Amino acid sequence: MKKNSLLLLVILFYSCSSEDEPSNQILGSWQYQGITEFTEWGEAFERDPATCTENSMITFNNNGNFKSVEYTVDVGTGDCIINEAATSDDLQWEEISDGTYKIFSAGVGTEYEISFPDNRTMWMISGGAYTRDGISYKHKASIYKKI
Numbered sequence: 001m002k003k004n005s006l007l008l009l010v011i012l013f014y015s016c017s018s019e020d021e022p023s024n025q026i027l028g029s030w031q032y033q034g035i036t037e038f039t040e041w042g043e044a045f046e047r048d049p050a051t052c053t054e055n056s057m058i059t060f061n062n063n064g065n066f067k068s069v070e071y072t073v074d075v076g077t078g079d080c081i082i083n084e085a086a087t088s089d090d091l092q093w094e095e096i097s098d099g100t101y102k103i104f105s106a107g108v109g110t111e112y113e114i115s116f117p118d119n120r121t122m123w124m125i126s127g128g129a130y131t132r133d134g135i136s137y138k139h140k141a142s143i144y145k146k147i
Contacts, residue, residue: 031145032055032057034049034054039135040129055080100112120146125139
């Protein structure tokens, strides 16, 4: 009886394997959480999202397309509204190598290093070294949570 129970458990484990999960971890919808900036000496500074940008999201489809919807504050009413200038549904993505993606529109692209500290968090690392408020940063990561 023990052997049959063990065999049943093994069969159930493999039948619920990664086939049910997307083949590429980037696929799906992600909501913006803020930015983490990394200094030249290894410190990390988390920056909360600006008002309304916490509503911003991106959705990566398995056909190589993705949509970005960004929000901003309407200066007249104070309401959160879609930032039409920064929102697009004709963007494309491709995986260049493991963890490096190219995101582009109309042939103009930017490469991002994408990392997934866990199954629900995506870090989109961009830019090179820069200085802000007298602090030297190596790069920054836009943080997203899977929704």
